[in-house]
Amino acid sequence: MSPMRWIYLALAIWGTIHPMYYFMSYLSANDWSLGALIDAWYVNDSTTGLTWDLTIAAISLTIWIIAEVAVRRNWVALIAIPATYCIGVSCGLPLYLFLRSKPIT
DSSP states (O other), X not given: OOHHHHHHHHHHHHHHHXXXXXXXXXXXXXXXXXXXXXXXXXXXXXXHHHHHHHHHHHHXXXXXXXXXXXXXXXXGGGGHHHHHHHTOHHHHHHHHHHHHTSOOO
């Protein structure tokens, strides 16, 4: 495996663990309320802006993944879409780059 693929994989793992630590900490402190977590994303203009920034990035990444999978027929790369929406762009993007950079056989 190339060094760049290792970097993408490491970033995908980091992009899973680091944000999820904060999500889980928040949820455990707030009675596991998903509604409270979502409300916190809109608590002020700064967090609302960041939420929209990540939402637009996630939609853009999804469109890119679908467009490339349709051409490259790398169906396993579609797993990056639920990773993006269930974990975050910090996981979905490097995961997709990792899966996309696999040598075509």
